[in-house]
Amino acid sequence: MVPPPPEILARDAADPLAAVRERFHLPDGLIYLDGNSLGPAPVAVFSELQRAIADEWAVDLIASWNTAGWFALPRTLGARLAPLIGAGDDEVLVCDTVSINLYKCLHAALALQPDRHVLVAEQAGFPTDLYIASGVAAARPGLVTRLQGRDGETLEELIDGDTAVVLVNQVDYRTGALRDMAALTECAHAAGAVILWDLCHSAGIMPIALSDCSADFAVGCTYKYLNGGPGAPGFLYAARAHHGDLVQPLTGWWSHAEPFAFASGYTPAAGIAAMLTGTQPILSMRALVAALDAFEGVDLAVVRQKSMALTDLFVALVEERCAGHGLKLAAPRDAEQRGSQVSFRHAKGYAIVRAMIDRGVVGDFRAPDILRFGFAPLYIGFADVWNAVEVMRKVMETGAWETPAYANRPAVT
């Protein structure tokens, strides 16, 4: 394999984010291009959990719900996350899972639109979004779902005066295509619709401006580019303008106006707390505290610049150095229209990804033919991109992927 040339090494030397890599555990020799699925472990996560367990749970026991701020974590973590997504401190909660937060926000959004009956979404959106939407629709016989990719070419042509809610992913999980949040939010609002953004593949990788765009609702996960750990809690955003009208069906005790009064009647809390449900997994939330600590001093505008440079370099190197092997770019060619991942199509995509993983470059595969590579600027450098493409080139040139072991894709990947 050809080592990185000087101009690549010079880019790493000039990288203002280079030192941030030290905040994460990354195995020697591994190039991890799957942070868009699961971010690596922040170095500080272990000491944070040690505090939560050894200094709080083991010593103060039940009192820690107050003394260690456990009960407030959905709101305090929400407030810490808020600047990363351009929201106000009181507009974000960290809680539950993306799927559950989506269910709550979809209900809350539909409740704002009693006279409308159409949900607009993407057929190619992350599947759980559509699955949850189907669960919501099952309880609303009149609700019609219009899907981009089935009922029309673009979301914009599907949005009209019947549209209650637009549910949309900011970054497509397969192709990496990035939506224009400001323009689409304006389009939805012009039609009188409410918009709900899924930020799973954008949060932590670029500046997001929910408030400036007047977005209504958003959900996202914290285990991808936010590095909160496996199954780290989801988040939800509800614009302050809607705080007086938040109605959702998962009315557990943490959403009660006075959860510790133990009243038998339900009275929703004021503000964003009305979107809570039950007791939250504190240890998993504390891992996220350490993960957000790793963003201290990091400017998301700088992250975005490096992200575009990394993905541009990857596209250019693959097309140049792996030419002739049938890899077809599936991501937008213009970095401005891309998230922080690059996808290629290849009929033998699964086998190629497996062969690369066995050689220390971790990407992933999405059916039927997508090879997906995520570039997280907090811990991926330009030499990593070069070396990853060298491994890919060798796999393609030697036919290393044509091993019988790579032929069959297991059900769980």
Added chain:
Amino acid sequence: MVPPPPEILARDAADPLAAVRERFHLPDGLIYLDGNSLGPAPVAVFSELQRAIADEWAVDLIASWNTAGWFALPRTLGARLAPLIGAGDDEVLVCDTVSINLYKCLHAALALQPDRHVLVAEQAGFPTDLYIASGVAAARPGLVTRLQGRDGETLEELIDGDTAVVLVNQVDYRTGALRDMAALTECAHAAGAVILWDLCHSAGIMPIALSDCSADFAVGCTYKYLNGGPGAPGFLYAARAHHGDLVQPLTGWWSHAEPFAFASGYTPAAGIAAMLTGTQPILSMRALVAALDAFEGVDLAVVRQKSMALTDLFVALVEERCAGHGLKLAAPRDAEQRGSQVSFRHAKGYAIVRAMIDRGVVGDFRAPDILRFGFAPLYIGFADVWNAVEVMRKVMETGAWETPAYANRPAVT
């Protein structure tokens, strides 16, 4: 204070569970009678999380979803929990929160009863049960809720041919009163109703026989007597007989028949997996692995015998040694009709509990006048009971609770 007499010390010396206490972190000098709210930290929890973080997440990253069994945890932990609640291996999931599992199970139970329109529950049940029931009822205009304590004296008199579902707590969270699971399940079934048990205050403290009672559904938490940690995931049980008909609205991707096919259409998984929703908080779940390890070799019949002996002793000692101070037993006097907690009523209950906590005996208070003390036989002994009552006696005799600092109860306790 009077030290424990020899007959009390002899009971600890003969206790077959005495050595199990070593499996938990318990601060020196503290008598922890609040394990019915939050169990103490198992000693093994820290090494278990170290494995999950340092050996799995930090090293194998995304691959750990398979190689470390993360994806299977809701089912594998469910199977480990199953014998503690008398269920089959494939009838239990550990996932989400009690409130969310209750929402799912209530929907699934109501879906089995399309021609019935009455939900029977308890006005004195744990509030979140009623709050969630109200959220479910809001989407079902025809559903009528009948409450024991408001619409009738007993659950049995409220159950009739219109009853779709009976939602009931096995142990009352305030008084500690224990239901007869077999008899009430039979009563519900005789009327053609489906029954859903809330096991939050019984799981881990006594043998439970869901399958033998032919119970339909159950939910519970793992952070009380199961010691899984703050906000540890909830569990749910659905009887195998219903596995062909499980319908619930939180249809996230983990409940899909092929979650990694990323199909746009929703097809529910077979069996109990249809009750899953989204990605689970793996670190919090791994703490529960360590907590269940602490039950290895523990016979719940022995736990129940010791539990009854501990609570009998506490009732007898309080009534004898704290007589004349207005403490009135709120728990059933017969240990067979009690969970593992004892409650007393006193108009100054909050101040008394606070004064006891400041003197190293941790119980809790529930409005308006309940002093609650939980006895977890895995780490509480007979001398602990003696010493706790001595502290209570001193607080009552000296009027230590009459400090202004204890006068006002904060909103969050």
